[in-house]
Amino acid sequence: MPDNWKYSLAGLFNLAVFDETHTLRNPTSSHSCFQVGAGRVQPAAASYTYNAEDAATAGYGNEKIFQLPAGHEFEAMLTSEEVVEQWILHPEVGSEVAGQRMRWILELLMIRRTLTSEIPFNSGHRIGSDIPGAQKQIVSASFDDYERATYKAAEKNIFGACLSKMRTQPGSSISTTGNCEN
Numbered sequence: 001m002p003d004n005w006k007y008s009l010a011g012l013f014n015l016a017v018f019d020e021t022h023t024l025r026n027p028t029s030s031h032s033c034f035q036v037g038a039g040r041v042q043p044a045a046a047s048y049t050y051n052a053e054d055a056a057t058a059g060y061g062n063e064k065i066f067q068l069p070a071g072h073e074f075e076a077m078l079t080s081e082e083v084v085e086q087w088i089l090h091p092e093v094g095s096e097v098a099g100q101r102m103r104w105i106l107e108l109l110m111i112r113r114t115l116t117s118e119i120p121f122n123s124g125h126r127i128g129s130d131i132p133g134a135q136k137q138i139v140s141a142s143f144d145d146y147e148r149a150t151y152k153a154a155e156k157n158i159f160g161a162c163l164s165k166m167r168t169q170p171g172s173s174i175s176t177t178g179n180c181e182n
Contacts, residue, residue, distance in 0.1 A: 010037035012154050017042045042106060066101055078105045 016038035065083060068075050077083060088098045143151060
């Protein structure tokens with residue numbers, strides 16, 4: 001794809017989160033992912049988040065929770081709101097330390113764009129259906145003003161040119177069809 005293609009998303013995002021990262025082994029999908037030209041790429045793969053227990057009641061109420069060995073039974077408590085607020089987002093935590101701690105947390109998460117993805121498509125096997133309800137949570141994220149403006153500016157040029165409603169199933173999600181040649 002030429003660098004000057006008018007629908008290019010290159011350089012519009014500081015962070016790109018790619019779900020189903022096993023598909024990045026495919027030359028076509030990896031090429032399209034890297035064309036985004038994000039400042040940082042975060043791959044997301046199948047693992048779960050668990051935050052049903054309070055880290056303090058388990059005896060890990062301080063930053064020692066970040067020193068647990070991989071696979072420890074309390075490791076999943078890294079994803080608790082308490083730990084994130086106190087040991088990552090707190091103003092006294094330096095940005096380098098906060099970044100490393102956030103990296104450890106992101107390694108435990110499965111980040112999904114949709115609730116009902118299926119592989120193979122229309123197979124009836126929902127991704128993540130084997131994860132118990134207590135170990136998964138829907139998180140709604142909102143754009144800040146800059147992100148929303150950037151997204152809307154890019155969307156105006158792309159939507160309708162590359163994406164259109166599926167005509168075979170009214171009310172269904174969008175599919176990648178249309179004229180994308182210009």
